[in-house]
Structures are given as C-alpha cells and as structure tokens.
Amino acid sequence: MRFPRVKPEHAPSRSSDGTIRLGGVMYGIASEIEDPDGWAWAALTLMDGTRPTDEITAELAKRFTELTPEEAGDIVATLLSSGHVEEADPGPCAELSEREKERYSRSRDFYRWIDLTPRDHGWEPQLRIKAARVLVIGLGGTGGHVAWSLAASGVGRLHLVDPDVVELSNLNRQLLYTEADIGRPKVEVALDRLRRLNSDIEITGESATVAGPDDLDRLVDGFDVLALCADHPREPGGIQTWANRVCARKGIPWVSGGYNGPLVSVGVFGPGGPCYECVRAGIPPQPGADYAWPGVMAASAGLSGQLVAHDVLALITGILPAPPGYFHGVALLDPNGHVYAHNPSLPGCEFCS
Structure with a gap:
C-alpha cells in the first residue's frame, strides 16, 4: 500500500x-x-x-x-x-463504469467493512459479482426475494426458472408481483420487474417444471452457483436430493432455503463439505422440514430469501462464506433460537465421504 x-x-x-x-x-x-x-x-x-x-x-x-x-x-x-x-488513494478500476460505481458504492462500503483481505482498490468483490452466473429455481416467497437481491447486487447473469402463474394467495409475501399480475406467468413478471430494477445485467428465464434430475442437469450447466428455492417435488427423494447429486457430480455449490412456519433456515452445500443428504440424515424428522409447510408471512419469506442471497453472494465473493455442509437460520419465536446444524459425511457416501 x-x-x-x-x-x-x-x-x-x-x-x-x-x-x-x-x-x-x-x-x-x-x-x-x-x-x-x-x-x-x-x-x-x-x-x-x-x-x-x-x-x-x-x-x-x-x-x-x-x-x-x-x-x-x-x-x-x-x-x-x-x-x-x-x-487511502486506490488506483482506478477500469472494469466498472462510473454508473456502476455509483450504483454499487454502498456495496463497496459493506465489503470494505467485512473483508479482511488487503485489496488494490476495494472493488474486487463487486467485480466477482459482476462476473458471476447464478441460476435461481423457484420464484415464490423465498425465490422472489433471492432474485431481487441478486439483481440489485449486480450479479452479471441471472437465469430464473418457475412453472407457476401468479395467484392472489402469493401476494402476502412475494414482492415481485402485484394484483395486476394475477394469472400471468411468474417468470414473465419477474423478468419485467428485475430488468427495470437493473438494466446493466443479463437476466433470462423460462417457465418450466423441473421434473427430474435430467432437467436439473441441463439447467445448471454453465452456472457458478445454484439458488434452489423450489419445494416440489418434496423430500425424501425430491428436488433437493436431485440438486445434491447433480451439483456434486458437476462440482457446483448450491444454496437452498425456506421457512417452516416461524423457523427460517438456509443450507449451503458444495465441494469440500458434507452433502445435503448426509447433513439431512442427522436432523430428526419434523413437519415442513422440506420447506413445504404453508404457514408464512411477508417477513419470514423475506428473511429466508435474503439469507439465501447472502450465502450466494458470500460464495461468489469468497468473503466469509458459510462452510459447505451447514444449515443455519433463526427461530422467530425465540430471540436466542439460532439454527445451526452440521453433520459429518455418512460412511461410504458416494458424493462427499
């Protein structure tokens, strides 16, 4: 320096x-x-x-x-x-325009605060975000907040996948949609909203159902991180299991999160840690453990989505990421109720042991 x-x-x-x-x-x-x-x-x-x-x-x-x-x-x-x-007198960062520097100036301040790696000009985390490619599957209560947060943060390429149309019952928690959007495909509305939020990034999407591992295998190709915010098909053996196996084969980290009533939790998985199936095997069965329980309000959906987005950005930037193989979150009814689950790989697991 x-x-x-x-x-x-x-x-x-x-x-x-x-x-x-x-x-x-x-x-x-x-x-x-x-x-x-x-x-x-x-x-x-x-x-x-x-x-x-x-x-x-x-x-x-x-x-x-x-x-x-x-x-x-x-x-x-x-x-x-x-x-x-x-x-105090950092060099120029030619990779970002003046418009981008103004847009992400507060993000730079945030990363300056939490980043303990000496940097040339402080824009390095934002450059990693700009270069990142993220796939978001599911645009409901959690996924809508994830997609919004990643677009606002400047992720260079976002691809959104969801098969559903907007329903009135979605509007208590899904921030991308309004009453005027009822009956429209969620992907169509999300693309319109997010492109108006940030026209400097590439946002694509498809209204499609992930019906099996082959669909997921096709979708994740070419992406750096998967944000899995869909809860169908449900576990056991559902979409999270598919993501675990497909991403393990391809070496792609993934983050999954949601809400079980007042419990909001997020899981981070990928190379170097126990896989989803091994960690999940050590957690006692409970209602809604696959994020499929219907009770949710705007705040709990927002918390789950923002926690997922935070972990995706931590993986992208490499700044204080959650180690792979962990669930974490909060229990909203207990001020001290922090969720933290980490179980070792099962002996003989073909994906992570």
Missing part, C-alpha cells in the same frame, strides 16, 4: 493494559493485539492516509529507538496484512 489508513469501521481502541482491538467485537471480525510498549498503537495512529508506508516505518523507528528499522518494518507490514487497513 502507498498511503495506508485504518478503515473507519475498524477504528482501533486501546485498553489500560495496552491491548488494542480493531474491527468491533460484535461483528465477528475483531482482532486483538497485545501492545504493552505502544509500538502497534503508534503505527496505527500514523496510518491516517497522509503518509507513505516507508515514512510510517521510519517515524516508528525514530519514536522507539529500541526498534531496529527491520523490526519497525515488520510491525507495519503485519498491520497492513491484517485486513483492518486500506489504501
């Missing part, structure tokens, strides 16, 4: 014993540095975006004569690699 500065969201604090905390404890990205001599604190204070790296190193060695220039350089280098520091 030429002119490093501490990210504003990661502003350091120092306790009486000299311990420095960066990143904020409540966000899960905090770091603590034991600094009894004040060396790291002085270096961080100097990192205000106005000094080049070599000047910071020289000033640190000047203030603390017990440090050699090499030791001062090591302290500065360690802080630069921590992820809490950014380039």
